[in-house]
Amino acid sequence: MLETNADVLRLRASSFEAEEREIPLRIGQLSPGEYRWRAGSRPGRVRIASPAQTITLPLPPRRETAITISRARQDR
Numbered sequence: 001m002l003e004t005n006a007d008v009l010r011l012r013a014s015s016f017e018a019e020e021r022e023i024p025l026r027i028g029q030l031s032p033g034e035y036r037w038r039a040g041s042r043p044g045r046v047r048i049a050s051p052a053q054t055i056t057l058p059l060p061p062r063r064e065t066a067i068t069i070s071r072a073r074q075d076r
Helices: none
Strands: 008-015 021-026 033-039 042-048 054-059 063-071
Touching (some): 033 054, 042 054
Antiparallel strands (some): 021 054, 033 063
16 A cells, blocks of 8 residues: 555555456545546546445556556536
């Protein structure tokens, strides 16, 4: 875990698998709301309903990957 607070979660994860796999990630301190995530070069969006929620993200094969989940800006 590199950083965590109510609006952002940053971490690094490693995979030794030969193929990409989906990994479960339990959200700890993020407040409910809309978030954008990036796992390596793969972006996405997720809605967080509660701090105990588990989400699934892709983890590329055979490398260390930076994962960032940050609150999405509201369009005005």
